[in-house]
Amino acid sequence: xxxxxxxxxxxxxxKEKVEFSDRLIDIVAYTVVIVGSLLCIFPFLLVLVSSFxxxxxxxxNGFKLIPDEFSLEAYKLILSSDVIYNAYSVTIFVTLVGTxxxxxxxxxxxxxxxxxxxxxxxNIAFFVYFTMLFNGGLVPTYLLISKYLKMxxxxxxxIIPVVLNPWNMxxxxxxxxxxxxxxxxxxxxxxxxxxxxxxKIILPISKPGLAxxxxxxxxxxxxxxxxxxxxxxxxxKYPLQxxxxxxxxxxxxxxxxxxxxxxxxxxxxxxxxxRMATAILTIGPxxxxxxxxxxxxxxxxxxxxxxx
Amino acid sequence: MAxxxxxxxxxxxxxxxxxxxxxxxxxxxxxxxxxxHYLPMLGLIIAFQDFNAVKGITGSEFVGLENFKxxxxxxxxGKVLYNTVFLNVLFIAVGxxxxxxxAILLNEIAHKxxxxxxxxxxxxxxxxxxxxxxxxxxxxxxxxxxxxxxVLENFNLETISFYRSPEVWPSILVSMNVWKEAxxxxxxxxxxxxGIDSQIYEAARIDGANRIKTIRYIILPLLKNTALxxxxxxxxxxxxxxxxLIYPMVGSNSLLYPTTDIIDTFVYRALMELGDMGMSTxxxxxxxxxxxxxxxxxxxxxxxxxxxxxxx
Numbered sequence: 343x344x345x346x347x348x349x350x351x352x353x354x355x356x357k358e359k360v361e362f363s364d365r366l367i368d369i370v371a372y373t374v375v376i377v378g379s380l381l382c383i384f385p386f387l388l389v390l391v392s393s394f395x396x397x398x399x400x401x402x403n404g405f406k407l408i409p410d411e412f413s414l415e416a417y418k419l420i421l422s423s424d425v426i427y428n429a430y431s432v433t434i435f436v437t438l439v440g441t442x443x444x445x446x447x448x449x450x451x452x453x454x455x456x457x458x459x460x461x462x463x464x465n466i467a468f469f470v471y472f473t474m475l476f477n478g479g480l481v482p483t484y485l486l487i488s489k490y491l492k493m494x495x496x497x498x499x500x501i502i503p504v505v506l507n508p509w510n511m512x513x514x515x516x517x518x519x520x521x522x523x524x525x526x527x528x529x530x531x532x533x534x535x536x537x538x539x540x541x542k543i544i545l546p547i548s549k550p551g552l553a554x555x556x557x558x559x560x561x562x563x564x565x566x567x568x569x570x571x572x573x574x575x576x577x578x579k580y581p582l583q584x585x586x587x588x589x590x591x592x593x594x595x596x597x598x599x600x601x602x603x604x605x606x607x608x609x610x611x612x613x614x615x616x617r618m619a620t621a622i623l624t625i626g627p628x629x630x631x632x633x634x635x636x637x638x639x640x641x642x643x644x645x646x647x648x649x650x
Numbered sequence: 651m652a653x654x655x656x657x658x659x660x661x662x663x664x665x666x667x668x669x670x671x672x673x674x675x676x677x678x679x680x681x682x683x684x685x686x687h688y689l690p691m692l693g694l695i696i697a698f699q700d701f702n703a704v705k706g707i708t709g710s711e712f713v714g715l716e717n718f719k720x721x722x723x724x725x726x727x728g729k730v731l732y733n734t735v736f737l738n739v740l741f742i743a744v745g746x747x748x749x750x751x752x753a754i755l756l757n758e759i760a761h762k763x764x765x766x767x768x769x770x771x772x773x774x775x776x777x778x779x780x781x782x783x784x785x786x787x788x789x790x791x792x793x794x795x796x797x798x799x800x801v802l803e804n805f806n807l808e809t810i811s812f813y814r815s816p817e818v819w820p821s822i823l824v825s826m827n828v829w830k831e832a833x834x835x836x837x838x839x840x841x842x843x844x845g846i847d848s849q850i851y852e853a854a855r856i857d858g859a860n861r862i863k864t865i866r867y868i869i870l871p872l873l874k875n876t877a878l879x880x881x882x883x884x885x886x887x888x889x890x891x892x893x894x895l896i897y898p899m900v901g902s903n904s905l906l907y908p909t910t911d912i913i914d915t916f917v918y919r920a921l922m923e924l925g926d927m928g929m930s931t932x933x934x935x936x937x938x939x940x941x942x943x944x945x946x947x948x949x950x951x952x953x954x955x956x957x958x959x960x961x962x
Contacts (some may be wrong), residue, residue: 482693
């Protein structure tokens with residue numbers, strides 16, 4: 343073999359090697375991503391199928407991806423009592439009113455902090471920031487709300503104590519900072535006041551930023567259960583997530599439901615399938631809304647990763 | 651000196667007057683923070699009191715460090731502290747690794763729709779609450795008909811009664827945490843990768859780097875900063891346990907406390923079940939102070955080697 347031949351051959355070999363290792367990456371990437379996605383979706387499917395299974399088949403044959411016996415019993419039971427409707431109206435109220443209030447208060451404090459020439463801007467920013475570093479913890483907060491503010495069993499307790507989130511505040515402030523100063527300045531020359539500028543000029547062009555933190559707030563309110571556990575005593579005021587919490591704890595839930603709704607049950611109360619069906623009814627809206635709002639969350643995470 | 655102070659005060663009122671509407675806008679937020687964040691900080695004084703609910707904070711007797719003494723002598727506190735840090739270390743290590751791997755592999759997928767679709771699926775669990783996540787584990791863990799035990803039975807292996815076996819719980823909790831957060835966590839790494847200047851890739855390709863080499867020598871080093879920053883941020887919060895994950899799963903199942911009881915669940919129980927305000931505030935104060943020190947510490951480290959990414 344001549345020298346040139348050896349060279350071309352080795353080059354060929356290395357090219358093949360490259361191709362193989364590149365293909366290996368493809369195989370690994372697709373495999374891991376597919377398996378990962380299946381693992382993410384599988385538990386939801388299992389819950390979905392179990393919610394449509396008859397209780398007897400779960401008890402006799404275990405949880406399965408293909409139901410042995412299709413049954414709507416669990417949903418009938420849940421939908422025939424007030425429990426789920428009450429919880430839904432509480433959660434929807436808290437999410438809508440809470441998000442609206444949060445957006446209002448957050449914008450109002452984020453705007454001044456986004457102005458370059460405000461003298462006490464840094465003092466206020468530190469006042470907000472410090473709450474992210476240090477907090478009073480559970481007990482003083484609990485005492486404050488229950489003993490001194492007397493908000494126990496008041497539905498507003500699910501909104502007011504978390505109406506402003508410092509992290510979201512800084513996110514929105516950073517967003518406001520990207521708005522050209524000239525907009526506010528020219529409005530000022532035309533005689534507009536600061537409050538007018540915020541509500542009529544800044545907020546209307548800040549829709550993407552407001553959407554992002556609005557979704558963060560909305561998800562927070564929708565998924566809230568801890569404060570309900572601490573402060574809500576009446577069961578008609580339970581939000582959805584706390585209802586789920588109660589159901590996890592309380593195996594007798596299904597029996598209570600059946601007594602309340604008067605639905606006759608066969609030998610076994612569908613406690614497993616009822617639990618699964620309640621979970622499905624709670625997840626439902628999120629799964630439908632989420633693909634449409636995903637990009638705002640991703641955007642928010644990106645802004646949030648830049649310093650606050 | 652008095653003149654100076656008067657001058658300062660004058661300046662303050664002048665500024666307030668000039669920009670009164672701007673400051674007015676900030677008032678609701680400031681009042682909120684004062685009431686719901688700063689007042690509870692003052693309430694930490696309970697840690698040094700023999701707190702009596704009837705007498706309240708102003709009337710209760712001061713007992714010095716008595717609550718802390720009880721705390722130090724409590725047999726479970728060491729375990730609780732250990733669990734908090736140990737579980738957090740596991741969550742951080744496994745979670746970050748999973749997120750980085752997902753990000754790198756997603757980046758290697760050329761098929762656009764497939765990439766977007768799988769990313770959506772991988773992020774989905776982040777959007778359900780921890781209570782739902784806990785509910786979802788029932789079909790897997792329950793002793794009658796649970797999926798894991800059915801599989802074990804099929805292979806003639808010994809079944810596990812999960813709710814009575816504390817030793818398996820760190821793995822369960824870590825799996826749940828990865829399931830719920832790894833996909834969402836990968837978003838930031840993926841953005842870092844796609845933010846890399848494409849000229850760097852091209853240069854590497856011309857130099858003959860294959861994809862594995864590109865990952866090894868270009869992507870990983872460029873992810874290092876992001877990863878370190880996120881690591882430090884999470885380490886700063888290492889004394890804050892994941893109450894949302896653990897409480898719905900464990901609740902008051904004391905059989906599982908040896909491996910799952912963390913500062914936050916401990917304080918919650920001390921407050922709600924024992925009603926011991928003094929002691930539980932003492933724990934809370936310790937946690938807040940340690941948390942504060944750690945955040946300051948980690949941030950000064952970040953500042954040192956990467957001033958761009960320090961938080962303050």
